[in-house]
Amino acid sequence: MFRNARPGRVASWGRVRAVVLAVVAVLAVVPLSASSCVPGARSAAARPVDRAPHEVRTDPAALGDVTLVVWDQEVRGGQEKQITALNEAFHRRYPNITVRRVARSFADLRDTARLALTGDDPPDVLQVNNGRQDMGAFVRAGLLRPLTGEAAAYGWESRFPQQVLQLCRYPDAGDLLGEGRLHGLPQTGELVGIYYNRAILAELGLTPPRTWAEFDAALATAKRAGRLPIQFGNLDKSTGIHLLGLALHRFVRPEDETALATGRPGASWSTPATEAAARLLVEWVDRGYLPEGFAGVHSDDSWAAFGRGEGLFHVGGSWLVPDLSAAMGDNVGFMLPPSSDGTTGRPVVTGGTGLPFAVSARSRHPDAAAAYLDFITSPEAMTVLARTRNLPATPPKADRPADLLGTVITGWENVTSSGVLVPYLDYATNTAYETIGDSVERLLAKAIPVPMFLEALQADRDADRGGR
Amino acid sequence: MAAGEQRGARRRRPAGPPGEPRRVGYLYLLPALVVHALFLLFPLARGAWISLFDWDGLTLGRWVGWENYRALVADAGLRAAFGHVAVLLVFFSVLPIAVGLVLATALHRTRVRGLAFFRTALFLPQVVAMVVVGVAWRNIYAPNGSLNRALRSVGLDSWATSWLGDADTALVAVGFVGTWVQTGLAVVLFLGGIGRIPHESFEAARLDGAGVVWEFRAVVLPALRAEIGIAATLTTIAALRTFDLVYVMTPLGGPGRSTTVPAYEIYHRAFHSGQVGSAAALGVALTALTFLITMGIARITREERAR
Secondary structure (H helix, E strand, C coil): CCCCCCCCCCCCHHHHHHHHHHHHHHHHHHHHHCCCCCCCCCCCCCCCCCCCHHHCCCCHHHHCCEEEEEEECCCCHHHHHHHHHHHHHHHHHCCCEEEEEEECCHHHHHHHHHHHHHCCCCCCEEECCCCHHHHHHHHHCCCECCCHHHHHHHCHHHHCCHHHHHHHEECCCCCCCCCCEECCECCEEEEEEEEEEHHHHHHCCCCCCCEHHHHHHHHHHHHHCCCCCEECCCCCCCHHHHHHHHHHHHHCCHHHHHHHHCCCCCCCCCCHHHHHHHHHHHHHHHCCCCCCCHHHCCHHHHHHHHHCCCCCEEEEEHHHHHHHHHHHHHHEEEECCCECCCCCCCCEEEEEECCCEEEECCCCCHHHHHHHHHHHCCHHHHHHHHHCCCCECCCCCCCCCCCHHHHHHHHHHHHHHHCEEECCHHHCCCCHHHHHHHHHHHHHCCCCCHHHHHHHHHHHHHHHCCCC | CCHHHHHHHHHHCCCCCCCCCCCHHHHHHHHHHHHHHHHHHHHHHHHHHHCCEECCCCCCCEECCCHHHHHHHHCHHHHHHHHHHHHHHHHHHHHHHHHHHHHHHHHHHHCCCCHHHHHHHHHHHHHCCHHHHHHHHHHHHCCCCHHHHHHHHCCCHHHCCCCCCCCCCHHHHHHHHHHHHHHHHHHHHHHHHHHCCCHHHHHHHHHCCCCHHHHHHHHHHHHCHHHHHHHHHHHHHHHHCCCHHHHHHCHHHCHHHCCCCHHHHHHHHHHHCCCHHHHHHHHHHHHHHHHHHHHHHHHHHHHHHCC
């Protein structure tokens, strides 16, 4: 292309003028022809209504030939294995239903879900990112089918712990996670805990800390011994949010923390408890508990460094289990955040579910879609999930893995049965992920003091009140 | 031009001078224009139309007229984003052209062995996907990465820093990668241009007693005007639409939002925060800006050619 671009061949004004004329012509014509075509006009259909339990046909074999289009993001290692196995099993049991799977990475699925759901030919079932800016917005726009009738017909309410189902409930306004009707089902659980390096812990003469005081002592001991207390990398600003969550667990009442995470009216960031949590993060920086230059290290590189034995603790999600157990074998342990008195009775943990599977409001096969959701979250499916090294949302009693995954599964059971599962802090508003990520990054860099940090989070919360 | 051809043209169009475009020319443009209109102009117009609405991409849009554009101007964060692009312009465009001119002249003068190798090596970054470039440089800039290790090994410990994690250095660090990528393009373009300069011009300059600098100014620079124009256009567009480097190297716009750029903001608003109308307005503004700047560059190089 460079060869052609010799003097004299660069766009002549005649041609430029023609293009400009064409642009003007198109600009003039399009609005006229499209004046009825307000963006979103086609997707603004009637809101889907609940069906009564008896209207739901729960015998998939009697539905005739159906092709079910399913979009999922179960593309990594064990995820791919479980969904492939379950899809095959589903088709074996109900040969009349063919699952046409469209697999995308998380980012791809998230970026195309809006267009897919509002398009002419939406998928029947798709995994939607939880939180207000995605699942909440889809519910608000009436693009997802409420599943109250299906839940009653299949008995989903008793299959899952309430804390788990909560995370798929949205009111029609799409704003308050945990209230309103069920709009999806998760296959897996997620929780953010503390990984520790067994060898370093033993070398320092310590046991896994059960109280916050023991945790503080472990950090100090590691620092004195020249070991990195907490492995951490915040270039992508995603792990800073988890660190803040951990600090909040220590000072803020679980109910208040949940209110902050889900953007409840009246939830406040300006309290002595939240201030104490923010100060704790600054203290960790001041005492050198975090690695040097953490702001320039990607979270993926930081857990990889922890896997190589750099650091006593790493605050991270259960999604790291496959990678960390591959890198460290038996040398890695996992614990839930400590408590103030050392009891494990009511653990408070940040967590949630894997991306819920939801049914498009315009699916022509709602019964087959519901049957599919039922199948991939059934007790048999949970066994498959555990066997393929995922964290099942409702873990099976038998066949428990004995390694790191087993520890995480037990932790998940404790939290969902008797503890408090605090949703991710960024579920609160449309912009919470960016605001909290930015603010924590600046707080840790000492670019803003604690009061300003809390003000920024409060401002994001307040700006969102009333919704867009 | 053949005499018969001239006569024919005169017979049909007695008014115009020979060589002036005739209307039939538009017919030749038509196929390309149709494709262009379908895949470029229509989406552009549709984007401009959407930019006049408050729309979340899901529910019915609400007509707001110029409000989205007014909000763009009022948004301090966005003004900063355009400021970052101005900095990137220096790194993506000005520096590569300056370095490219020096390198191309040097490579041409010294007649190095294995010129083809150097040319390929310099051009290689252009061929590699930007995402790969971003990941590679992320590792180089890491606190324990090769850049800091190199600095420490020569005793410059105090210079070592968390390049991408520091609000003061992140933008420059990203910009430098742009220089690394674009310099190869400039060098290859300029080498081709220098190669076409008749040998006599250099000889004449040398006979007149011109040194390296004078020869560069009198012979090389004027002959390379077109190439400089092309390099400036391509690198400027690359700078204005920077997205992948920022997305990979400094997710969420870097420490303290110090590296966020308009293209990243468009992506974020359209796909994540449900502000499709605002994203479209920003897209139209960025398109207009790019159009104006590249038109300006084309204009300048054209006028200078008509010397």
